[in-house]
Amino acid sequence: NMKVIERIALTQDKGMAIVEICSKYYLVSFSNNSVDIIKELDNESDKLLLDDNSSSSKGLDFISVFQKTLKERKGNKKDV
Secondary structure, three states, X not given: OEEEEEEEEOOOOEXXXXXXXXXXXXXXXXEOOOEEEEEEEOHHHHOOEOXXXXXXXXXXXXXXXXXXXXXXXXHHOOOO
């Protein structure tokens, strides 16, 4: 019911991952002490599925997800 699609280390003890849980995809952060869901991903609206020419099985492009999430978070911040 749970599968790590892709992960990336940010430091020695911290990272981020795209995880499939019960057919839903999530962008998560993790460290030695915690795991946090940053965002539930929507395959269609975020256009996250790799194209059919990809050598990997049906998966997600981590860099695209991460960049899109960063842009959304910056767009949601209000100038003070």
